[in-house]
Amino acid sequence: NAGVTQTPKFQVLKTGQSMTLQCAQDMNHNSMYWYRQDPGMGLRLIYYSASEGTTDKGEVPNGYNVSRLNKREFSLRLESAAPSQTSVYFCASSPKGVSNQPQHFGDGTRLSIL
Amino acid sequence: AQSVTQPDIHITVSEGASLELRCNYSYGATPYLFWYVQSPGQGLQLLLKYFSGDTLVQGIKGFEAEFKRSQSSFNLRKPSVHWSDAAEYFCAVGASNDYKLSFGAGTTVTVRA
Numbered sequence: 001n002a003g004v005t006q007t008p009k010f011q012v013l014k015t016g017q018s019m020t021l022q023c024a025q026d027m028n029h030n031s032m033y034w035y036r037q038d039p040g041m042g043l044r045l046i047y048y049s050a051s052e053g054t055t056d057k058g059e060v061p062n063g064y065n066v067s068r069l070n071k072r073e074f075s076l077r078l079e080s081a082a083p084s085q086t087s088v089y090f091c092a093s094s095p096k097g098v099s100n101q102p103q104h105f106g107d108g109t110r111l112s113i114l
Numbered sequence: 115a116q117s118v119t120q121p122d123i124h125i126t127v128s129e130g131a132s133l134e135l136r137c138n139y140s141y142g143a144t145p146y147l148f149w150y151v152q153s154p155g156q157g158l159q160l161l162l163k164y165f166s167g168d169t170l171v172q173g174i175k176g177f178e179a180e181f182k183r184s185q186s187s188f189n190l191r192k193p194s195v196h197w198s199d200a201a202e203y204f205c206a207v208g209a210s211n212d213y214k215l216s217f218g219a220g221t222t223v224t225v226r227a
Contacts, residue, residue: 041219044217045214050213098208102148
């Protein structure tokens with residue numbers, strides 16, 4: 001019953017360093033998502049993958065890249081980290097790529113950039 | 115595009131008292147509405163959802179929500195809160211023709227003994 005697994009859970013980076021956040025789901029879902037959560041702003045969509053082999057930008061894609069490695073895995077990369085990217089990052093998955101399907105969330109990655 | 119407003123940033127309630135969290139949405143067609151709960155250090159867990167049909171929906175942990183189209187609202191309620199209900203609650207709205215799920219800013223619930 002793992003659901004959505006994110007690694008690492010915590011990370012501290014220096015400005016300019018690069019980092020890849022990993023996400024894997026074992027529910028055979030087609031769609032996967034990356035969000036960031038900041039105080040008072042709810043969750044904002046960074047990137048989305050409707051199905052294996054496709055990715056699309058969300059609300060706040062600048063400074064990030066993603067890779068849908070296979071149906072299970074969806075990674076988020078920060079090429080040159082900036083303090084403004086300090087946040088909690090959540091990966092989610094859903095059966096299909098339409099938002100009337102409930103999304104299942106991982107426990108998050110808490111990222112601090114100094 | 116759809117959007118969500120949660121007017122209350124923080125609510126404090128006594129254990130055993132009732133709880134109501136407000137959610138107002140903006141969307142031109144029939145919305146798909148969700149409530150999620152986030153315990154400290156955890157991810158978001160789905161409490162309940164509304165797609166169509168009966169406007170009063172039951173969820174997990176004793177929560178319910180009522181969809182009121184005339185008021186563009188989807189308020190969450192619980193008759194008697196437990197200390198374990200202390201968490202952050204998010205309302206979200208989606209649409210069948212869009213991948214995007216829009217979240218409100220969240221309401222933090224504190225439960226006092």
